[in-house]
Amino acid sequence: MEFRYLGRSGMQISAITYGNWLTHGSQVENDVATQCVRTALDSGITTFDTADVYANGRAEEVLGAALAGERRESLEVFTKVYWPVGPGGRNDQGLSRKHILEGIDGSLRRLGMDYVDLYQAHRYDVFTPLEETMQAFADVVRAGKALYIGVSEWTAEQIREAHALAVELGVSLVSSQPQYSMLHRIIEGEVVPTCEELGLGQIVWSPIAQGVLTGKYKPGEDYPAGSRATDESGGASAISRFLNDDTLTRVQALAPIAGDLGLSMAQLAVAWVLQNANVSAALVGASRPEQVAENVEAAGVRIPDDAMKAIDAALGDVVVSDPAQVARSTPRKRPA
Template structure:
């Protein structure tokens, strides 16, 4: 495993982060989830990402149990706040002072830890004054409940405004967690340049585009049984559906020979691709089986030569989404409750 600094902070994280969105508390049973976490630890992963909204708190509980007994100082545990939780009442969402300060205590209890290494704003809250949110985060840090603060899917403008307020309050934003893959590059035009300027690193999710970049989804065929595209129970199907176009899937099949040139699987190539961006601190992988963790971890430390990076661009062509406006579109347009 290789390690990188998280933004301009002094903390290092593993190049591969294990994330339990969708899977823990939802798609897979607790025993399988625990086996995946143990496989991540065995593979050298020290960074684990979750959120209070995942399975309405159950994902945090599963992760906490799976990490029990591991030396806490050897881990980097991340969680998030924003989306509706608990009974989902009128104050059980957003980034108000009330919700942030109550949510961190709930997350710590579920995770079974006294602090998290990184506490993240899961989205930008346009309905709470940014000053209120940043003051709440400052108080979380001062109370020792989080060591660092990050955000997720914020625009370049939002990052600049948040960082300016954070600096006035005596802390810094160190990370952003956006979607990023060879197919989804919307952060490259504005978010990454702003982040480099501000000392913010990316911890990216969906580097395999919900499994599409593994090549297992074939044009003109039904999704394989047991794949995320068939997961109606855990919600995976709704997220992968947008990628299941025959023209796009045909292009993805052409990435197989490129991966083979590097002695990688298509999934490993996809994870290694996002790690070529120097502003990326870590790529989040998920898994429903331990062997998936062991395989994807092999992307750490891989250097993809420039000619092959250019060939990937040529193969994917106009299937690549680059519009920076898609980041703002990911933020909820109205308060969720």
């Protein structure tokens, strides 16, 4: 396993970070999730990311149970706050002081831990003054319930304003967690340069583009049974924008590039995001333990310059890179 510093902080994290999420919280899924966590540990992963909203708290419970008995100081555990949790009441969401302070206590209770290493704002809250949000995060840190703070899917301007307040408050804003992959590069224009300047590292999610970059979706063919594209509970809508024939045809052209490097297409995709110097970790999930073991093999891989150029040529204009799209992740109405 390769380890990298999280931004300009002194904390090192595993370059492959395991993302713990559950959609339904059934016993079968919980058992598989636990097996995946154990495989991650066996593979050298020490960093785990979750959120209170995943399966309405069940994901945190499963992660906490799977990590029970491990030396806490040898792990880096991240969680997030913003989206509705619990019964979904008026204050069970957003980045108000009330929700943040209650949210961290709920997360720690479910995780069975005294603190998390990183507490992240899952989205930007346009309805709460940023000063209120950052003061609440600072108080969480001062109470010893989180060591660092981060954000997820914030624009460069939002990050800059939050960083200035964090400096005033004397706390460490160290990370950004955006979507990033060969196909989705919207952070490169503004977010990455801003974070490089301010000392934040990227913990990127969906490096395999919801599974599209594995090459398992073929143009003109039915989707594989049990894949995300067939999940009507939400997975299908999330992946749909990648499932056009042009994109899928271009993705198939990556197969020989991966083969020449001795990598699977999934490993190539994960290694590609790790090639960005501002990326501290690639966040990978798994529905089977063997997927975890495969993804770990991408750690430490260096893709040659000619292969990087070949990837760009293969994907061409299906790549999304407009930095203005970052702002679309900021909800404009209450998520209730």
